[in-house]
Amino acid sequence: MAFMRENRPGGLVALKTLLESSTPEQQIEACLFEAESDIGGTFNYRSYQNAELVSSKQLTTFSDHRLPLDSPDHISLPEYVDYLRSYVAKFNLDTHIKLNSPVIRVERLPDGSEWKHRVSYLDGTDAEEKKERFYDCSHIAVCTGLHVEPNIPTIPGIEHINGDVFHSSLYKDRSQVAGRNVLVLGCGETAMDIAYESIKADAQSVTMCFRTGFLSFPKSLSRFQVFGKTFSGGLPIDGLITNLFETAYVHRAIAHSRLRWFVSDFVIKRVLWFLTGTQAGMNQHVGGLPQERLGRAFVFLNKSNKAMPYLNRPYQKHNPILACIGNRYIDPPEDANSNRVVDTCTWPEYIDDSGRVHFQANPKRKDWQRLKNRVIKPDCVVYCSGYKQTFPYLDSAYPTASDAQIRNIIHPSHQDIAFIGFVRPGVGAIPPIAEQQAMWWTALITGKMAMPTDPPHYHLLAAKTSRIHYGVDHSAYMSTLARDFGGAPGLMELYREHGLRILLIYCFGASFVTFYRLLGPFKSAVAPEIARTELAETILRRGILGDIPSFKIFESDKVFAFLDIQPLSRGHALVIPKFHGAKLTDIPDEDLLEILPVAKKIAIASGATDFNILQNNGRIAHQVVDHVHFHMIPKPNEQEGMGISWPAKESDMDKLKALHEEIKSKM
Numbered sequence: 001m002a003f004m005r006e007n008r009p010g011g012l013v014a015l016k017t018l019l020e021s022s023t024p025e026q027q028i029e030a031c032l033f034e035a036e037s038d039i040g041g042t043f044n045y046r047s048y049q050n051a052e053l054v055s056s057k058q059l060t061t062f063s064d065h066r067l068p069l070d071s072p073d074h075i076s077l078p079e080y081v082d083y084l085r086s087y088v089a090k091f092n093l094d095t096h097i098k099l100n101s102p103v104i105r106v107e108r109l110p111d112g113s114e115w116k117h118r119v120s121y122l123d124g125t126d127a128e129e130k131k132e133r134f135y136d137c138s139h140i141a142v143c144t145g146l147h148v149e150p151n152i153p154t155i156p157g158i159e160h161i162n163g164d165v166f167h168s169s170l171y172k173d174r175s176q177v178a179g180r181n182v183l184v185l186g187c188g189e190t191a192m193d194i195a196y197e198s199i200k201a202d203a204q205s206v207t208m209c210f211r212t213g214f215l216s217f218p219k220s221l222s223r224f225q226v227f228g229k230t231f232s233g234g235l236p237i238d239g240l241i242t243n244l245f246e247t248a249y250v251h252r253a254i255a256h257s258r259l260r261w262f263v264s265d266f267v268i269k270r271v272l273w274f275l276t277g278t279q280a281g282m283n284q285h286v287g288g289l290p291q292e293r294l295g296r297a298f299v300f301l302n303k304s305n306k307a308m309p310y311l312n313r314p315y316q317k318h319n320p321i322l323a324c325i326g327n328r329y330i331d332p333p334e335d336a337n338s339n340r341v342v343d344t345c346t347w348p349e350y351i352d353d354s355g356r357v358h359f360q361a362n363p364k365r366k367d368w369q370r371l372k373n374r375v376i377k378p379d380c381v382v383y384c385s386g387y388k389q390t391f392p393y394l395d396s397a398y399p400t401a402s403d404a405q406i407r408n409i410i411h412p413s414h415q416d417i418a419f420i421g422f423v424r425p426g427v428g429a430i431p432p433i434a435e436q437q438a439m440w441w442t443a444l445i446t447g448k449m450a451m452p453t454d455p456p457h458y459h460l461l462a463a464k465t466s467r468i469h470y471g472v473d474h475s476a477y478m479s480t481l482a483r484d485f486g487g488a489p490g491l492m493e494l495y496r497e498h499g500l501r502i503l504l505i506y507c508f509g510a511s512f513v514t515f516y517r518l519l520g521p522f523k524s525a526v527a528p529e530i531a532r533t534e535l536a537e538t539i540l541r542r543g544i545l546g547d548i549p550s551f552k553i554f555e556s557d558k559v560f561a562f563l564d565i566q567p568l569s570r571g572h573a574l575v576i577p578k579f580h581g582a583k584l585t586d587i588p589d590e591d592l593l594e595i596l597p598v599a600k601k602i603a604i605a606s607g608a609t610d611f612n613i614l615q616n617n618g619r620i621a622h623q624v625v626d627h628v629h630f631h632m633i634p635k636p637n638e639q640e641g642m643g644i645s646w647p648a649k650e651s652d653m654d655k656l657k658a659l660h661e662e663i664k665s666k667m
């Protein structure tokens with residue numbers, strides 16, 4: 001079979017999944033067409049200065065190629081493009097990729113032809129004369145992305161702006177907004193980033209306009225104080241939703257009613273108020289969504305929150321109860337100490353001849369009340385109004401992404417054309433979803449599964465008039481696809497195949513794509529190790545905040561201790577600092593002070609008379625989980641407890657003396 005599709009995260013993973021499924025009996029040949037001269041898609045071509053992923057590396061990387069364990073949770077867009085390059089190199093994809101090759105037409109070939117589809121594309125770099133060429137194939141995966149074609153709503157009088165008017169896809173760096181009166185149209189993550197960058201570029205004024213509102217939530221949990229204690233764990237929020245109560249064993253009726261989303265919303269809203277005095281979002285004092293649309297069932301969380309201190313400034317009130325009990329959100333000092341403001345208001349109704357913006361009246365909105373008489377004459381307008389999906393190259397006989405009713409991937413009568421990457425999660429990442437979709441479609445067209453017929457329950461709820469209907473709940477969507485293709489592990493099966501530790505990591509971890517390759521048709525040899533290390537860490541780092549199934553035996557401000565669930569002997573316990581760091585050298589001295597006294601107490605309490613204290617640093621030194629931990633392992637007899645090999649060598653006394661001097665001088 002031959003396949004065609006376009007190129008960048010979604011295209012790359014679809015290409016790799018198809019090629020990997022090729023067998024001598026069922027050979028798959030595939031080619032990937034990309035209009036641009038490089039890979040990376042939107043991450044490469046619509047990036048800007050200081051742009052960072054809002055989804056965590058644990059969730060955003062593909063199932064079998066991961067970032068180094070010590071890389072930060074959130075990386076920059078250029079770093080993600082480098083990661084994609086390493087993916088291409090690792091799986092030898094480059095010979096299957098045609099860059100500088102925009103697809104201009106896809107049409108069905110007449111019945112009786114050798115192949116089903118003809119793809120017409122232009123071949124050659126911009127410097128050369130482009131030639132139209134053809135590629136015939138049996139199946140097509142369309143991976144042209146959600147974020148390519150700018151959506152620019154009409155604003156009457158926009159031509160009266162005396163300055164620059166452009167879409168966010170053309171925003172590259174601070175020089176475009178420095179010293180200007182900036183009007184940002186929209187309230188998504190790019191809008192937030194550009195508002196913040198404008199403040200940092202000393203824009204004269206910054207105003208953000210939006211129709212309804214947004215739900216702000218930082219991409220990682222940090223910077224808040226509860227009862228006077230500061231939480232600085234920096235946990236990525238997209239790794240916090242656990243499979244056990246979300247996707248494994250959820251009754252169909254509950255799934256359909258979205259009940260679990262509303263229950264978690266109820267809890268989250270109260271926690272938000274308790275922490276930051278507002279339920280609109282985390283530390284969000286303006287721009288809140290109306291009650292009937294505020295919650296996980298409806299929205300794409302806005303995880304770019306750097307501009308929030310500037311939006312909040314005119315509205316944030318001192319809450320004496322929370323102040324009294326020591327609860328608050330701590331803005332970064334450089335933002336907290338500024339007196340600058342990002343004004344917000346309703347959407348522009350029109351712009352008059354003088355270039356003044358007139359906002360739609362909405363007396364219910366406190367930001368409109370504040371700005372209604374203000375004269376705002378921007379000289380830089382940035383449309384952060386998103387993107388729209390068009391498929392100009394597809395012949396009208398084909399369905400498009402919005403017709404792909406079966407799992408948002410295919411139309412029931414057109415299994416040979418798949419739409420990969422055309423859903424967006426409320427919280428989550430698109431690249432692993434694209435991988436899951438690629439596995440699903442590959443399983444379908446290679447006969448490993450039947451087309452599912454049951455109705456889905458993963459869609460976010462949207463009004464009929466809403467522009468976006470492709471919102472999904474990340475974990476519900478991932479698990480639905482996995483169940484269809486046989487990649488969702490049954491708990492007993494998982495236990496029998498990989499043991500208790502991996503079973504618990506799966507249950508208490510989020511819907512990471514690697515989990516769906518522990519068993520089933522796409523079983524991967526590297527998945528268990530990734531689960532045991534990187535994915536286990538997402539649970540371990542939650543500590544008392546999360547659902548770690550730990551048998552806690554001690555806890556203080558700085559230290560946490562619990563029984564090992566796979567002990568080497570009775571009483572085997574772990575003592576960890578709450579400060580997150582992979583190796584001993586990453587932990588501040590003051591966070592280590594209590595560790596040994598606690599280990600000593602546990603040794604006494606367990607009744608151990610002979611025991612080892614062990615602390616490993618690095619893979620080669622047997623470290624498996626990248627959060628510093630000290631083992632206290634009782635040694636009741638020869639067989640139980642820790643076994644050690646001690647390959648001692650003879651010393652050269654001169655060399656030992658030199659080493660002694662060297663180390664002593666550096667202490």
Ligand SMILES: Cc1cc2nc3c(=O)[nH]c(=O)nc-3n(C[C@H](O)[C@H](O)[C@H](O)COP(=O)(O)OP(=O)(O)OC[C@H]3O[C@@H](n4cnc5c(N)ncnc54)[C@H](O)[C@@H]3O)c2cc1C
Binds near residue numbers: 009036043
């Ligand atoms: C600043 C920023 C931050 C983001 N952060 C995140 C994040 O943290 N997590 C996340 O999941 N997502 C994030 N996104 C969204 C991200 O863009 C998508 O997740 C990702 O690009 C999806 O990959 P894709 O392959 O589906 O589409 P794209 O990357 O958009 O790729 C589409 C490709 O199709 C090509 N193409 C289009 N038409 C044709 C044609 N006719 N012929 C040949 N080629 C064609 C285009 O050249 C383009 O390269 C972010 C986006 C931006 C701009």
